Amino acid sequence: MATLELSVQEEIIAAPVKQTRRLGTLFWMAVGWIVLVFALAIFAPVLPLSSPTDMDMLDRRAPFSALHWLGTDGLGRDELARLIYGARISLLVGLCAPAIGLTVGGALGMLAGYFRGRFESLSVGSMDVLLAFPPLILTLAVTAFLGQSVFNLTCILGILGIPTFMRVARAATLTLARREFVIAAQALGATHARILLRELLPNVALPSLAFFLLGVAVFIVVEGSLSFLGFGVPPPISSWGSMIGEGRESLDVAPRLAFLPAIAMFLTVLSFNIVGDTIRAITDPRQG
Amino acid sequence: MNDAALLSVEDVAVDLPTPRGNLRAVDRVDLALGAGRTLGIVGESGCGKTMLSRAILQLLPKKARLTGRVMFDGRDLARCSAEGLRKLRARSLAVVFQDPMTSLNPVLTIGTQLTETLLEHLELDASAARKRAVELLAAVGIPEPEQRLTQYPHQFSGGMRQRVAIAIALSCEPKLLIADEPTTALDVTIQAQILDLLAREQRRRHMAMILITHDLGVVAGRTDEVAVMYAGRIVERAPTPVLFKKMHMPYTEALLAAIPKLEAAPHTPLPAISGRPPDPTRPLAGCAFSPRCRYASDRCHSEKPQLAQAEARDHRYACFHPIKLAAGVDA
């Protein structure tokens, strides 16, 4: 007779083949650049740099030299030091603003996608209202009213970023909350909190994280643009954006003053984009 | 191979490169199908039946490599030009897929999807095409066909959508229709209707048909010949009554036995096949079914059985220890 199996027998499980994802050289170069910039920014105070605020009026717009590796700017300040200290501000705003969006928007999005109903309508509605404000005008108004500072700038940019993160988290939660493993958790008597934290959050976190990295890139540019126009970080604090703005005056004499911070910003934004995209590509197939 | 065969698949193999190594989806398959005849291809998921149908239709993924010949109406499809294939597609070779939700374009009306094939391949003018579209919808059993022409796929139920897909496939009077699991996604009462429809249209048009399914019940009453696939190979092939009554492959027998029968009393233990289908990226040296086979011997584990001729005409099987079911039948 045919193969008869009347009793349960052990299933042979073969050892799984490790699926190695080839992360390209471009990815690692991007990571390398980010690590470098971070390291320089964090350790700036202990590095043997000239002070970024010391003005050497006799040596303005000096070319590259042993004393000043990247020359000096229009007020005689060391360009390399300014770049590194500028990185601190650009990165600070670039990281903290989307972080606000991620935590607040992400939480709101998950709750809206999970509970649905009136809460969802309310949240989505408020996000629509927020999105309706022209961001630039809102930022200008707030800084004019409350004063220009790094803190105010970060807060207002953070709040402006909330709707997008809310959308990402809500979309991810909506698809996941209908999957059987969530219903299975409900059938086990898990509380809502437990389901949100243990079942949904690990699945929503990765796409949100990938989006966060892309957000960092965006916010560095946003802060840069505002500072370029003079509405971002207040002097004497300088970021890459304000450095580009100041360098505008010297374009005919010393174009490097505008280009060096621009290149730094370009490379950093590009790196965050590459890393963000790669992470998103990695996490997506697994989600299926 | 039969010279009069409409379709003749000769030593066809399909290889797919994957991150885990080469995947041999179809392993040297031979098939022949005459005009007006129905062939059933039966197998579980991963056995290669869908890849085989794609190989015949020349719709393989870009990375796939095809070896062997696919002779259709005297021409080797694998060596046809793109233009030549295109001309063949609707006129001679048609296909119905499993999922009616995704096989129809959601943003075009049914009428557009029906008539575009007619306009393209039969060179009718718009009003003649429209008239023919209405006839086709009526033939596949869709009520009020004129109204339905302007509707979109989402306004139809699953069974209706599959009927529309069949209408599109039949629109240019193909010589061969390949139905890849056409009823798997449908309810059982709708399944019966769709299979009846296919059978009726086939008889009427004297069309050849390949019915691909995992359900032995579906092929039993509706095919002339059945081929059973396992791990990319055809392991048994016979005229339908011969396959069911005089099967030689332990896999075929086990598959049949594992289906719950309505006649059996409740709580009768089902003869299940232990283990699971092999990993196609790690082919075994011997018979692919040997780890799960009751009768496996050392020879089965080390040597691959080739298709051998059984006593009945057109009955072939690949096994070193065939089952002798009917009295007096010798392998």
Next chain:
Amino acid sequence: MMQEVMRAASDPLLKVENLVVEYVVGQRVVHAVSDVSLQIARGETLGLVGESGCGKSTLGRAVLRLRPVVSGRVIFDGEDLTAMQGEALRKMRRRAQLIFQDPIASLNPRRRIGDIVAEPLVIAGYDDAGRRQQLVYEVLSAVGLDPALVVDRLPHEFSGGQCQRICIARALVLNPEFIICDEPVSALDVSIRAQILNLLEEMKIRFGLTLLFIAHDLAVVKAVSDRVAVMYLGRLCEVGPSEQLFTKPAHPYTELLIEAIPVPDPDVRPAESVAVGEPPSPIAPPSGCRFRTRCPRADQRCRDEVPELRPVAPGQYAACHHPLT
């Protein structure tokens, strides 16, 4: 009344009384379950069969309070489930579990198998990690998997059949009394189906379970059920012992289902299907008997009067004005 007519031999573990479940899609109301009553005795397997859209899955979930109930009651072991809230409801959940159709989607793709199967224990308050591991290992062995090879892996490393075994293990780890199986084998290959069905039967005996087995495949349902209920568009058509129901169906829809099954025997010519048309939408179900639009026996009475479940044979009830027997 209905309860007397439907009483099972022993004290029923589950009693569903006049259950109505509806939900709103856009502006319209879907009548998923309309006035369904049934009983399941302890140790019994009741099969619930019907095609897509008949409401059987919704019924299964509503019984476990995973869907809001519009009216009606569910009595589990003497207690009114529909009236329970909060902690009492959570406690009840340990005694009644659910197995789903798609085994891979039923497992959180980012959690390890060991954690997934231990989850019910954690929720139920088993604080001792050692004890939890012991129970997890026991139940994984019971379903035919080697615990040491399985606990640290992720769901995507397993096949459909293995995932379903893991889901069954998860459902069994708290030693429940009642399990609702919602199409547990439909997504699996034929050869794996038989394995899982055998496993369910063995687990039922070993753990002393009562089962509600929901499926659209009659042969599968018959293989594991003592009694079978047939559902169409939110209403029960027929209920009866398995063997009796399939050899002598009383309701035309049951007969239609039986005839539509493809029989793996080349001598049996498939009957030209008597089925006319498609099932109507549960948004606007037909008046009276909901099957009348496809029934060859329908008449005016079928249009005006909703048929009640009436006995047509010992233990067998059909909701039809013109039953077959």
